[in-house]
Amino acid sequence: MTRLSPTARREEIVAAALRVASVKGLANTTVRDVAAEMGTSSGLIHHYFASMDDVLAAAFDEAAGADLAATTAEMSACAGPIDRLSTFFSSYIRTEDYRGFQMWLDAWAEASRRPALAATSLRLNVAWQRLIATTVADGVAEGVLVCDDPDATAWRVLSLLDGLSLQVAAHPGLLDQSTVADWAMASLETEIGLPRRSLRRPPSKR
Amino acid sequence: MTRLSPTARREEIVAAALRVASVKGLANTTVRDVAAEMGTSSGLIHHYFASMDDVLAAAFDEAAGADLAATTAEMSACAGPIDRLSTFFSSYIRTEDYRGFQMWLDAWAEASRRPALAATSLRLNVAWQRLIATTVADGVAEGVLVCDDPDATAWRVLSLLDGLSLQVAAHPGLLDQSTVADWAMASLETEIGLPRRSLRRPPSKR
């Protein structure tokens, strides 16, 4: 293969690992898979990453981090906290298709066995939680919504979404994504003292 | 090893697989692990189970099914729906320690790769949901609580518990079990029109 600069090659490895992982799942992605995807040798991966754990952590960081960044950007383009929360949900269900969510499932399950992956998933989970928590806290400060404990509320709505999405990914046909979003929105609306369906977006927007 | 009856041997295999899986996790439990745990040969396992997927599914069924049965029994010993729901939570956090929950994480993540495990986790998840749904519906019928859609409420409270417990298992130190139970109870109390802390149990009971 053509000789690349260290940074460029590193990025290509992560991109290739991500492509493989999105099809086979994080847990089933091997060094040889990534090498084959790039069309290079397997030894090259170990020249840039100390262990496979680090490769998977970097790939997961790339994927989930991009989703987080995209959602954050969309939300900050909105006017008020309520609109931002509304955008959060529509962004969440768009990015987190059942395929992307399988990566989260693998990351959580593998966390006990792969330290780097555990650190990454922890960091990203906390980042998602803080995104919601600060938005809710802003709404309370502006007086447009009511919440005793924005931190706890953020963990609840995030975990509810995770728990429901998990069923979608693990048990196809049981629940569907629009139901998940609807139920999670209903829960948050109740928690922060908003009338029913006030977070709902007209689906015509897409 | 001493020659056993087919049913006895089958049960011993499942029990051994469960013992190994509760330490190493479902995903990391191998045929040789189970054989070593029993002190027999690995070929014996395949004499009773067509594939490793079936062994793991049976082991998971055994563990999670026992938890479900225990909780069901405890709940039906209670007087009214509210007391049953209260018992549900205290039973849930007692049985679902972080170790047992790792099995759920593995089951969900492996579901896309192991058909038998997927079928088992689907069946058990639905059973848990129905347990809550019927209890809530009973409460509505008796007029002691209010709920528009017990089915949706059951999925929400179960998924909230799963989503929060997942964080406890995957990211030690981030959240703790008592917080999880408290937050999930708060959510359900709001949903079914109960005053705050009415589902809470005095911890002196244990």
Add this chain to the structure above:
DNA sequence: GAACCTATTGGACACGTGCGCAATAAGGGA
């Protein structure tokens, strides 16, 4: 006691795993 069924053995098979390492080649600086 003999005959038969089957639980159990122990290892072979084919494959997949992460990781390491000597050899090669490509490019930049002197």
Add this chain to the structure above:
DNA sequence: TCCCTTATTGCGCACGTGTCCAATAGGTTC
């Protein structure tokens, strides 16, 4: 042009994986 750093190769090592199967042994039935 030579040299020296290092990206890249290709393979080997040690191990682990599920599955299969001929051989053995224990128990039941006639």
